[in-house]
Structure formats: structure tokens, C-alpha cells
Amino acid sequence: MREIITKPFTGMEDEALICGRCGYCRSACPVYNVVGWESATPRGKIAKAKEIFSQGKQTELSAEFVQRMAQCTLCGACAQECSTGIDTRKMWLELRKRIAALGREPKAYKALRDNLQEKKNISNFSNDERLEWAQDLDDPAVLKPRAGAAVGYFVGCVSSFFPQAAQVPLAIAEIFSKAGVDFTSLGGEEWCCGFPLISTGFVDEARQFIRHNVDKIRQLGIHTLVASCPSCYSVWKEDSREALQGYDLEILHTTEYLVRLIKEGRLSLQEIPETVTYHDPCDLGRTSGIYDAPREIIRSIPGVRFVELPHHREQALCCGGGGTLQSVDAALAAKIARLRAGEIRSVGATVVVSACQQCEQMLTAAVREAKMPVRVLDVSQLVLEAMD
Incomplete structure (x- = not known):
């Protein structure tokens, strides 16, 4: 794991100039790992954004660039790998805001807003x-x-x-x-x-x-x-x-x-003889920094054998359901979820727990498609099972 560099986001134009095109972000990007095109990489999108917005070429905003900006789960994994400390998640949000201001947002975004x-x-x-x-x-x-x-x-x-x-x-x-x-x-x-x-x-x-x-x-x-x-x-x-x-x-x-x-002694938890793993939601983990609480809950349940996924905590793989990706490219979101399902299979868990309803829906679909004998639960559901 690379040392994480953090600094304030200073604006799209300034941040785009910082990118050194090192490419560390490529392997961390779930979209690139499925699509495989340079235009889908964080550095590829930053380079194009710099060309369009820093040089005043908004009229040259292409449909492909808009699509690439929508093909992002906002998982923040690229920011973890950025050697220059660019807050890429804020970068993508700023770019989507500018695209919407130009009236070039995907039709699915407009339909979502209107609804x-x-x-x-x-x-x-x-x-x-x-x-x-x-x-x-x-x-x-x-x-x-x-x-x-x-x-x-x-x-x-x-x-x-x-x-x-x-x-x-x-x-x-x-x-x-x-x-x-x-x-x-x-x-x-x-x-x-x-x-x-x-x-x-x-x-x-x-x-x-x-x-x-x-x-x-x-x-x-x-x-x-x-x-x-x-x-x-x-x-x-x-x-x-x-x-x-x-x-x-x-x-x-x-x-x-x-x-x-649990610490106040207000929950009485009974034994559950299961092998449990935990999927870190991107918005709970990388965005909000909550990694320990879900694991404390799981480990507090008697009988549970807890195993970590190969990529976990800051390095956790995205489920594919973030960033409103499903509304514009549901097939891509499902392919990303399959990568995570493969990791779940590798640890031999009987239960995969998460703390995000969207993650749980994506993982349930991927696990069912792979015909894996694994239950997908929210951490609250696991706690309730231990209380019954």
C-alpha cells in the first residue's frame, strides 16, 4: 500500500495541472479493470478535462467524455493511489457539476433529477x-x-x-x-x-x-x-x-x-457458527473513514469466525453500485460486482456482511449469478440473528 497523501482540493484546473500521469491510479480503478481503455482511467479523464476546461474548449465536450465521466463509481480508490495527493473524488464531482451546468449530462441523470x-x-x-x-x-x-x-x-x-x-x-x-x-x-x-x-x-x-x-x-x-x-x-x-x-x-x-x-451492555448476542467476511462500502470506508465499527460488531458475536477479503479496508474493491453508475451502465456495474464476488469465494465465507444497502444488492446479484452458497447480510441483520 502506498503512503496516502492528503491535501485540500484547490479546484479542477489547479488539480489537473498537478497530475504527473504516473498511472498508479489505473490498477485501482474498478472501471478500468473491466473496460481496459485509457480513456476510462483517472489519469485519462484528468488529461481530457485539462484540455477541455483549462483551455476553454467547453464546446468540444464530446459524448465519449461525458460517458466516461458517468462510468465512475466515485469509489475513491484512485485517490488512495495518487502520488500527488489529488482528491479525485472531488475532481469527478466537480466535473459532473460542470457538465450538468453545460446541459450535457446523460439523459438518465436528468430523469433522476426530475423524478x-x-x-x-x-x-x-x-x-x-x-x-x-x-x-x-x-x-x-x-x-x-x-x-x-x-x-x-x-x-x-x-x-x-x-x-x-x-x-x-x-x-x-x-x-x-x-x-x-x-x-x-x-x-x-x-x-x-x-x-x-x-x-x-x-x-x-x-x-x-x-x-x-x-x-x-x-x-x-x-x-x-x-x-x-x-x-x-x-x-x-x-x-x-x-x-x-x-x-x-x-x-x-x-x-x-x-x-x-454493545459496549453499554444493551444487546445480548448469542452464538452464530458461521464463517463471516466483511465488504467495506466505499462511502463508509474511503469516504467517511469508518472501518473498525463493523468489524467490532462482527467480532463481538460468539461463534463467528471472521476472515478478511484479500482487498479490505482502504484497499477494498468497489461493489460497482456507487456513483449512480447503474443508471447509465448497469452491465458495467454488474461486471465490477463479479470481481468482488470472486474474492468472496476465495476466502470460503458462508456469510458476507456489509453496511450499505446498495452494496448488499449488488453483491447478492453477483453471488446468485455465480451460484455461490453464501448469504449476503447487512451488519444489522447479523446482529438481529444473534439476538433471536
């Missing part, structure tokens, strides 16, 4: 149906928005509207109830966190969503917020700072909060 503005979520369902999944709880009313609760659970769009992912909030709600946590949600007043808009270049539109969610948290008097989606967590932690200014809000990912409950 979000209408529905306030990434699905085709009414936002009033955000708590439909809670009907499977013994007491669905526990999620009804309530002022003064100790914890506000931010569910996220994927968990709220996609049946497979709904198992995650169901597990979290059951765990919280069994642990005696005083919690609530925003219900139908929860809007998308805004990350799909940020990741596609519509930053100004995302601010509307961020302000709305912050206002609702303030109105309920919530001072601890727990998010199970790493992208939601990142938006609350980083992109919501301005909107939260002057308001005291502790922001935790569910893995951090579950570790707290």
Missing part, C-alpha cells in the same frame, strides 16, 4: 409511502414522527422503497426496540438525502433537500441522528454542515451506534 424533484425520493412511489416497510413490525407506530425522541433514524430511499433492502430498517427497528432505544423517524417528511443529485452534478438542487431534512430534524428536537445508508451518512456529516450551523446534532452510522449499544 427526485417530483417524488422527493429515487423511486416511482409517493413519498407518503416511506414507512410502508414498517407494517411488518409488531408496532409500526414506533416509527411515526415524534418530537423529543432520543434518536432520529434516517432510513434512506433504498431501504424505504425497495423490498430487498427493507430488511435493513426492519432489523434496525427491532434491535432498537429490544435495546430500549427511544427512537423515531421523519416518516413521509423524510426526503432523499440529496446524494443522487450531488453525484450527478445537480448540487444546487441537492441543497433544497438537505435544508428540508435539517429543518424537520430541528422541528422534532432530535439531537442524535443515525443513518444506515453510507451515502446518507456522508451527506449529513459533510454536506449538511452549513444548514446545521448552530444546531447540536450528533451524526452516527448505524454501525457506530450498534457498537455503542
